[in-house]
Amino acid sequence: MDVQRLELLRELAERHSVTAVARATHRTPSAVSQQLKVLEREAGLPLTERSGRGLVLTDAGRALARSATDVAVALERATAVWDEFRNRVTGDVSLVTFPTAGQMLLPGVLQQLAEHAGLVVKCTDMDPELSDFPALTSDFDIVLAHSMRGQVPWGGRGLTVVPLMTEPLDVGLPTNHRLASRASVGAADVVGETWIGVPDGYPFERIVHEIEQQGGGRVHVSQRFADMRLVEAFIMAGLGIALVPRYTSGGGQPGRLVLKPLRGVDAERQIVALMRPDRAERLAVRTVIDALRTRAARVQAEHTS
Amino acid sequence: MDVQRLELLRELAERHSVTAVARATHRTPSAVSQQLKVLEREAGLPLTERSGRGLVLTDAGRALARSATDVAVALERATAVWDEFRNRVTGDVSLVTFPTAGQMLLPGVLQQLAEHAGLVVKCTDMDPELSDFPALTSDFDIVLAHSMRGQVPWGGRGLTVVPLMTEPLDVGLPTNHRLASRASVGAADVVGETWIGVPDGYPFERIVHEIEQQGGGRVHVSQRFADMRLVEAFIMAGLGIALVPRYTSGGGQPGRLVLKPLRGVDAERQIVALMRPDRAERLAVRTVIDALRTRAARVQAEHTS
DNA sequence: ACGTCCATGTAGCAAAACTACAGGGTGGGT
DNA sequence: ACCCACCCTGTAGTTTTGCTACATGGACGT
Numbered sequence: 001m002d003v004q005r006l007e008l009l010r011e012l013a014e015r016h017s018v019t020a021v022a023r024a025t026h027r028t029p030s031a032v033s034q035q036l037k038v039l040e041r042e043a044g045l046p047l048t049e050r051s052g053r054g055l056v057l058t059d060a061g062r063a064l065a066r067s068a069t070d071v072a073v074a075l076e077r078a079t080a081v082w083d084e085f086r087n088r089v090t091g092d093v094s095l096v097t098f099p100t101a102g103q104m105l106l107p108g109v110l111q112q113l114a115e116h117a118g119l120v121v122k123c124t125d126m127d128p129e130l131s132d133f134p135a136l137t138s139d140f141d142i143v144l145a146h147s148m149r150g151q152v153p154w155g156g157r158g159l160t161v162v163p164l165m166t167e168p169l170d171v172g173l174p175t176n177h178r179l180a181s182r183a184s185v186g187a188a189d190v191v192g193e194t195w196i197g198v199p200d201g202y203p204f205e206r207i208v209h210e211i212e213q214q215g216g217g218r219v220h221v222s223q224r225f226a227d228m229r230l231v232e233a234f235i236m237a238g239l240g241i242a243l244v245p246r247y248t249s250g251g252g253q254p255g256r257l258v259l260k261p262l263r264g265v266d267a268e269r270q271i272v273a274l275m276r277p278d279r280a281e282r283l284a285v286r287t288v289i290d291a292l293r294t295r296a297a298r299v300q301a302e303h304t305s
Numbered sequence: 306m307d308v309q310r311l312e313l314l315r316e317l318a319e320r321h322s323v324t325a326v327a328r329a330t331h332r333t334p335s336a337v338s339q340q341l342k343v344l345e346r347e348a349g350l351p352l353t354e355r356s357g358r359g360l361v362l363t364d365a366g367r368a369l370a371r372s373a374t375d376v377a378v379a380l381e382r383a384t385a386v387w388d389e390f391r392n393r394v395t396g397d398v399s400l401v402t403f404p405t406a407g408q409m410l411l412p413g414v415l416q417q418l419a420e421h422a423g424l425v426v427k428c429t430d431m432d433p434e435l436s437d438f439p440a441l442t443s444d445f446d447i448v449l450a451h452s453m454r455g456q457v458p459w460g461g462r463g464l465t466v467v468p469l470m471t472e473p474l475d476v477g478l479p480t481n482h483r484l485a486s487r488a489s490v491g492a493a494d495v496v497g498e499t500w501i502g503v504p505d506g507y508p509f510e511r512i513v514h515e516i517e518q519q520g521g522g523r524v525h526v527s528q529r530f531a532d533m534r535l536v537e538a539f540i541m542a543g544l545g546i547a548l549v550p551r552y553t554s555g556g557g558q559p560g561r562l563v564l565k566p567l568r569g570v571d572a573e574r575q576i577v578a579l580m581r582p583d584r585a586e587r588l589a590v591r592t593v594i595d596a597l598r599t600r601a602a603r604v605q606a607e608h609t610s
Numbered sequence: 611a612c613g614t615c616c617a618t619g620t621a622g623c624a625a626a627a628c629t630a631c632a633g634g635g636t637g638g639g640t
Numbered sequence: 641a642c643c644c645a646c647c648c649t650g651t652a653g654t655t656t657t658g659c660t661a662c663a664t665g666g667a668c669g670t
Contacts, residue, residue, distance in 0.1 A: 003308045060390040067383035074379040078372035085365045358636045
């Protein structure tokens, strides 16, 4: 049995289309189709079924794809072994981040990684609301994702999850706001305010609901933005208040925006790295992950002191 | 990185010779040599070193070979998955045994396995004194081996060990022996006797030493045989007494040989199946192992009742 | 009904892996 | 000390394998 073919099956399980697999593996669809056919002939039972214009895996195909992951992991681990022997981190690592995490972590990480001459890290950013984090792992080695505490929407898919940090979400206020002198604010203090929100499906959303429940009222959301820079600009202009991740804020002019911890509400987001388990084994990837973790720890330490 | 090449490296680690690897994998030595060279070039560091007329692995080579095992295990597990889907046990399984275990277990096992039409079990026997059990796992899927309790000469090599049964070793006496009417015998009873032994290095040897220590004397070993049939013939002829595995004895004429448990001496042998871990994953192999275990359990149960 | 998208055949080509054979080095035997 | 046997490794040539390019046929949406 051939590993390359198994790999194709696994890609098919993730991408649901021969053409997509072909694109991802730099082949023509015909080549992929032929190899899958060979695999089926070897297996002696159908692994795929046509479903409309695409095709889906049979139960057997899915089972085989699952075990193909273990093979891939073992293989990557083997190549990592010899990378360790050479003691030189080499290769390309692709990474997607949502903007705030990238701003907070990536510059420091890349500076730290400059010591590895052969390591090339290619970073991209992507709006979190547009992106299905788990799905991105097909195309990127490392996916920086965020979720609320306890909420783990990427479990069960067999992805490797590395927690990087927990970031508190504060209430951002203009300096001339009536609450700006407080040390912290409660749900009841802010429930009546005009809010700047985030698009639907965003993790912040849930906290806003919690504030409504605890504060006993309805939050009025005047605008919805994905970009934090924009949110902060609106706050500073006195057009509303918003939830702002504590470590990420501060692009704006100092002295025009203040952050107040939110009492009694579980307002944190978890920042994690998501990876396909085989990719997580690569030495280059592990090196980047290590850098991310130390950088995240440093950011957190700087803010607590 | 290619799995086939990794596999060759692993075979080389076991067989210590390109020619042997070539034989085992049905290739010419030249082909093996070329592939190993490619692997080295990919790795970027030497994996083998010439040592006299043969060649040995470097540290890096050994490390890589070790992780190649994990790859092989994952791969075999994958093929097992789809064998399970087909729900038909197929393929060849090769097995070596030492004579007594084979006599005791194999006929029943093969009868039980007859229900699997596509399963071909090829059995061979081999004198245990001549054979290095762990080394045999390179050439056979299943190696039936024995050892004394606690003694595990095949640990650390990364082999899969499946315990099948523990068989007591009794003292075999001719029916007209002065101890033949006893229910059991102690070390002091038998230490002065003339013994039929087994060749050096045999596991039984250690027990004889223990008898000497407990009985306080020297055991006189008149003959040394590997074949139990021969040992029993000598016992029945009154030429000596010997340690006889309890479940295996009885080829001879009934009524001319009796077995007596040995009191106070740890006289047992452990019968185990030894396998290379990747081979242990194969469905056909697992099926044979299951049959061996149930058969062994039955033999043990028949004798205790 | 037409165009588009997708999977999959066929033919031809390029790359990879193997065999056959020869050469060079090492160790055991006489 | 010499020779022979053994083992690894090159080179040349062949076979096998996997890919591209192009064409075909079915399914969906407009």
